[in-house]
Structures are given as C-alpha cells and as structure tokens.
Amino acid sequence: MQAYISGISHSAVDWDSRPSIIVYFAGCDFRCQYCFASEILDFREEFLRNLKDVKAQLKPLSYSAGSVYFTGGEPCLQKPSLTELARFSKSLGLKTGLQTNGSNPNVLRLMLDLNLLDYVSLDIKSPFDENVFEKTTKSSNFFKPTGDIMDSVKESLSLLKGNKKLNVDVRTTIIPSIMFNKEHILRIASEIKGIGCRWILQQFQPNLGKLTNGNMKELNSPSQGFLENLKENCLNAYPELNIEIKTDRFNVLSLQELGTPS
Ligand code: SF4
Incomplete structure (x- = not known):
C-alpha cells in the first residue's frame, strides 16, 4: 500500500505539548487562503511512499514518543493508509491523534468505531454560513457545493459530541478581513457549546510558511487583546465553554521538515 506523505517529524507542540510523532499527509480538499x-496540498508524486517504509520509520521514533499525530493536508482523504497507520501505531503502544477539517465524516466515524483515536482536533473554520465558509476555505467544487461540505463538517462535529473516551479540540483561526467578527465567532460558539471540547482560537500568523494566498502576508496578526475580547464575548454568552487562545508559533519545528520525506 502507498500513501501521499510529505514528512514525518518529532514535535512537542502540536498535541498538548506531549512529545509526538507528526505524520503529514499530503493533499487537501480545501484551499484556505x-x-x-x-x-x-496537492497529491504530488514526490510525496508517494510505501507504507512499509513509513512504518519502518515510525517504529524507532516510537521509543521516544508517547503518541502519533496525523495531520496534513487532510489525512481523511487517504482512508486506507490512515487507518492502517493508526492501527500500526496502536500496536506500538502509541496514543493516536488526528487533525481534520471535518469534510469526511465517514472516515472519522470508522476510526472512532474501530477505537483508533484518542484525540481529535477538528477545524471549525467559520460559522455554517455559505458565504463566510466559502470565503474562508475555498472548498467548493463542481461535484460538491459549499452547503454539502458544511453538512459534512457538521456531521463530523456531531460525531464528537458526548464521546467520553476521546480528547477533543475544536480549532478556529482568527483572520483579519476574513474570519474575525464577533457575530461569526458567537455563531461558532453556539454550534460547539454542547460538544464538551476545548475550543482553541488561533491567531492568524502570516510568517509561518508559504500561504495559499500570498497577498495575505501583508495582513497583521490579530492582537492578543482582540482575541481576549472575542473570548470574553463568547464566555458571556456561553459560560460553559472552555476556550483557549493560541498565539505561539505552533508547528514551527515540524514545518522546517515539511516536504523532506526521508
Ligand atoms: S488550512 Fe485549509 S487548506 Fe490548509 S491543510 Fe488545513 S484544511 Fe487544508
């Protein structure tokens, strides 16, 4: 079996600061600006690897890590290799985490049914409003309109609800001029209030890597004060929410190794 994997690295910053092995699945169905x-984001031949080689790389790394984190790109687009690597990781005694944009609830459901996940980080990139969602994700195509994609993400969110065995984070990036206003954030808050998750409001950072829309490099990051204000507004409306603000340079270590599969 083969998989499009752009890199494998060690990081202590992606998943709750635990030492993790990070597996980057190449290819994504969104084009967030x-x-x-x-x-x-594309399934390029240079990323194609035999799973046997990937497993051989994971095994020694597992001696110094307690967990493996599948991210991307969008890992759920490669169901056979993702489930196989999760199974293999479990056999090594690793805890398993998945970051997903939620567009493939059937893959998420399968992995949950098979007890292949300990942690899920689901991106809720915008409120479920077609205009804002499409502006943020640039995800619609001829076969799948924005409304259908949003329904898939909603389904993924509902799969996480009340799952006591699972650690769940929901992540939303606050981006000037795209996803920043209070009404939008409050609408997301109302969607996730019953999930029992930690909600991470991530600061848009223009200098982390090569952005899909290069013009966005000109935008400033929203300030800590701005993010605190959004958090406060959400907590006033929904005090039961567990909200964290993330402004550090997450993923930096791993990003340096992107695109350099070994
Ligand atoms: S930020 Fe958007 S485009 Fe980039 S990997 Fe995540 S879902 Fe895909």
Whole structure:
C-alpha cells in the first residue's frame, strides 16, 4: 500500500505539548487562503511512499514518543493508509491523534468505531454560513457545493459530541478581513457549546510558511487583546465553554521538515 506523505517529524507542540510523532499527509480538499502548508496540498508524486517504509520509520521514533499525530493536508482523504497507520501505531503502544477539517465524516466515524483515536482536533473554520465558509476555505467544487461540505463538517462535529473516551479540540483561526467578527465567532460558539471540547482560537500568523494566498502576508496578526475580547464575548454568552487562545508559533519545528520525506 502507498500513501501521499510529505514528512514525518518529532514535535512537542502540536498535541498538548506531549512529545509526538507528526505524520503529514499530503493533499487537501480545501484551499484556505491563510493555509501555511500550501506546498503540500496537492497529491504530488514526490510525496508517494510505501507504507512499509513509513512504518519502518515510525517504529524507532516510537521509543521516544508517547503518541502519533496525523495531520496534513487532510489525512481523511487517504482512508486506507490512515487507518492502517493508526492501527500500526496502536500496536506500538502509541496514543493516536488526528487533525481534520471535518469534510469526511465517514472516515472519522470508522476510526472512532474501530477505537483508533484518542484525540481529535477538528477545524471549525467559520460559522455554517455559505458565504463566510466559502470565503474562508475555498472548498467548493463542481461535484460538491459549499452547503454539502458544511453538512459534512457538521456531521463530523456531531460525531464528537458526548464521546467520553476521546480528547477533543475544536480549532478556529482568527483572520483579519476574513474570519474575525464577533457575530461569526458567537455563531461558532453556539454550534460547539454542547460538544464538551476545548475550543482553541488561533491567531492568524502570516510568517509561518508559504500561504495559499500570498497577498495575505501583508495582513497583521490579530492582537492578543482582540482575541481576549472575542473570548470574553463568547464566555458571556456561553459560560460553559472552555476556550483557549493560541498565539505561539505552533508547528514551527515540524514545518522546517515539511516536504523532506526521508
Ligand atoms: S488550512 Fe485549509 S487548506 Fe490548509 S491543510 Fe488545513 S484544511 Fe487544508
């Protein structure tokens, strides 16, 4: 079996600061304008690897890591290799985490049913409003309109609800001129309030990597004060929410190794 994997690295910053092995699946069905992994969004031949080789690389790394984190790109687009690597990681005694944009609820459901996941980080990139969602994700295509994609993400969100065995984060990036206003954030808050997750408001950072829309490099990051204000507004409306603000340079270590599969 083969998989499009752009890199494998060690990081202590992606998943709750635990030492993790990070596996980057290449290919994504979204084209978020602010995406800093723009160089791995296509299924390019240079990323194609035999799973046997990937497993051989994971095994020694597992001696010094407690977990493996599948990210991308969008890992759920490669169901057979993702489930196989999750199974293999479990057999090595690793905890398993998945970051997903939620567009493939059937893959998420399968992995949950098979007990292949300990942690899920789901991106809720915008409120479920077609205009804002499409502006943020640039995800619609001839076969799948924005409304259908949003329904898939909603389904993924509902799969996480009330799952006591699972650690769940929801992530939303606050991006000037695209996804920043209070009403939008409050609408997301109302969607996730019953999930029992930690909600991470991520600061857009223009210098983390090559952005899908290069013009966005000119934008400033929203300030800490601005993010605190959004958080406060959400907590006033929904005090039960567990909200964290993330402004550090997440993924930096791993990003340096992107595109250099070994
Ligand atoms: S930020 Fe958007 S385009 Fe980039 S990997 Fe995530 S879902 Fe795909």
